[in-house]
Amino acid sequence: MRSDKLAAPTHFSCLMIEATVQQTREATVQQTREATVQQTREATVQQTREATVQQTREATVQQTREATVQQTREATVQQTREVTVQQTREATVQQTREATVQQTREATVQHTKEATVQQTEEATVQQTGEATLSFSPSFCPSWNSYVPVCFS
Known part of the structure; x- marks a missing residue:
């Protein structure tokens, strides 16, 4: 019996061990x-956060680059337009000034020539008239038909 008593607790112990x-x-x-799920969740959150930060950084850099290029292009176009307008204005003023000076010079020369010719013609007519009168026989007491000179 003793062996039966020992056998029963041993069988029970085996069952307990197996259950444990x-x-x-x-x-x-x-x-x-649970630990795997928790670690996977945390790793996924961490990786998502890092990927989001990285993508946001890259997108920000790209957008900043594109905005800078666009703004630089627009500023360059605007500055070029302003410089062109300014240079055109200055060149137009300079050319107008030079053309005005040239035209004034030419007109002055032309008017001076015309006035000189006119005055010369008038003076010539006047002098010729006076000379004709002074050589006229009616004004000369002694008129020599061979030498048109008045003798006083």
Whole structure:
């Protein structure tokens, strides 16, 4: 009987050990699963955060680059337009001034020539008239038909 009494507790002990092993296995699997899920979640959140930061940084750099290029292009166009307008204005003023000076010079020369010719003609007519009168026989007491000179 003694062997029966020993055998029963041993069988019970084996069952207890198996149950404990089974529970331990299930608990380990459950804890491992939960820990894996938790770690996966945390890793996913961390990776998502890092990827978002990286993508945001790259997108910001790209947008900043594009905006800078666009603004630089617009500023260059605006400055070029302003410089062109300014240079055109200055060149137009300069050319107008030079053309005005040239035309004034030419007109002055032309008017001076015309006035000189006119005055010369008038003076010539006047002098010719006076000379004709002074050589006229009616004004000369002694008129020599061969030498048109008045003798006083």
